């Protein structure tokens with residue numbers, strides 16, 4: 161998008177907010193391409209916090225479930241690669257809870273991870289970075305001797321299966 165260079169405001173909005181689902185696609189105006197953002201800055205930053213930050217709904221769900229199963233954990237140990245969502249320090253195990261769309265759940269049966277029909281190439285480029293980062297962080301944790309379980313958003317529906325997986329992961333020798 162070379163022409164955007166003339167419009168630093170627009171370019172910044174692309175780089176920092178390009179992943180927001182509510183952000184409109186660029187349209188051509190008589191002054192050049194332009195991104196239309198229907199939210200004011202405060203609303204925008206709240207929306208972005210919802211999309212990217214820790215403490216998402218799937219994560220809260222897993223936290224409550226694991227707590228009810230009787231396990232105690234720490235949240236987002238900042239010193240660990242990728243800041244895992246749940247950290248079981250004594251067992252040296254960590255759990256990530258991933259949204260299927262943003263983290264590209266590789267299961268072909270996963271419906272949430274499917275890309276929008278319009279402009280799939282845009283999303284592939286946007287999201288492949290997330291997946292790469294996840295893989296690097298996972299490898300780094302495992303190299304430090306941690307065992308890691310990734311729970312996908314779409315797996316939250318089968319609660320008994322999920323509980324079994326979590327228990328097996330935490331109790332394995």
Ligand SMILES: [Zn+2]
Nearest residue numbers: 260265270314
């Ligand atoms: Zn999924």
